[in-house]
Amino acid sequence: MGNIQYKNTNISFTDSGEGTAVVLLHGFLENKKMWAPYVELLSNNHRVITIDLLGHGDSDCLGYVHSMEDNANAVNEVLKHLEIKKTAIIGHSMGGYVALAYAELYPDNIEKLVLLNSSSKEDSAEKKLNRTRAIKAVKQNYVNFVSLAIGNLFSENNRTRLADDIEKVKEQALKTPLQGIVASLEGMKIRKDREALLKKDLFPVLLILGKKDPVLNYEESLSQIENTTVKLVSFEDGHMSQIENKEELKPVLLDFIK
Numbered sequence: 001m002g003n004i005q006y007k008n009t010n011i012s013f014t015d016s017g018e019g020t021a022v023v024l025l026h027g028f029l030e031n032k033k034m035w036a037p038y039v040e041l042l043s044n045n046h047r048v049i050t051i052d053l054l055g056h057g058d059s060d061c062l063g064y065v066h067s068m069e070d071n072a073n074a075v076n077e078v079l080k081h082l083e084i085k086k087t088a089i090i091g092h093s094m095g096g097y098v099a100l101a102y103a104e105l106y107p108d109n110i111e112k113l114v115l116l117n118s119s120s121k122e123d124s125a126e127k128k129l130n131r132t133r134a135i136k137a138v139k140q141n142y143v144n145f146v147s148l149a150i151g152n153l154f155s156e157n158n159r160t161r162l163a164d165d166i167e168k169v170k171e172q173a174l175k176t177p178l179q180g181i182v183a184s185l186e187g188m189k190i191r192k193d194r195e196a197l198l199k200k201d202l203f204p205v206l207l208i209l210g211k212k213d214p215v216l217n218y219e220e221s222l223s224q225i226e227n228t229t230v231k232l233v234s235f236e237d238g239h240m241s242q243i244e245n246k247e248e249l250k251p252v253l254l255d256f257i258k
Helices: 032-042 068-081 094-105 125-140 142-151 163-173 178-189 195-199 218-225 246-257
Strands: 002-006 009-016 020-025 046-051 087-092 110-116 205-210 231-235
Touching: 002 068, 009 032, 009 068, 020 032, 020 068, 020 094, 032 046, 032 163, 032 246, 046 068, 068 094, 068 178, 087 094, 087 246, 094 110, 094 178, 094 195, 110 246, 125 142, 125 178, 142 163, 142 178, 195 218, 205 218, 205 246, 218 231, 231 246
Parallel strands: 020 046, 020 087, 087 110, 110 205, 205 231
Antiparallel strands: 002 009, 009 046
């Protein structure tokens, strides 16, 4: 485990294994610990870096808005510190938004990109409104907001089957400070549309979607990769493929980044 400073803010990361670099970026209300099974898997043949995004895990808050660009620049500082020039990036949900911002800012540094339950599209007007409502809700009742938010990421038929896993995710989510939650919601709300990036064919991109994702509409998500070389893998479950489809996801990731 290591730490660096970005804009006088502490950023926490881990670095394990040897070989070509793979950076794992968690989603909203998650932290680098979520990647434990994948670090174990990937570090056999790769150098695997996990990073706590701003206001999550052991990384501090930077301000009242954590833009995707600020997160991407923090990621870049970690990679500079580790002297990594080229990397594959796997980003889950908000981590995918950060990965896309990083790809736009530092296209030459990207070897491959995996968007796991994520999107290159900006928030719709309705989603922006929902983010504003979420900010209000978390300020009113933090614990209630976090519990509901986590439960709603899983497909309905998995909420009983994976009850223990969901509790563990909630436990980690409740370690996220209020400011980190609000600043991330503000940052996601203002993020740019980056669909054009997928059409440029600068590096191989893999999009992984859940057909019953309660957060990202599956059919809508498909439109962003029409007439592109983006590879698509679809699972039958929700927004948390790394848990809901763990055994199917592992070979998919190994095969893509090899």
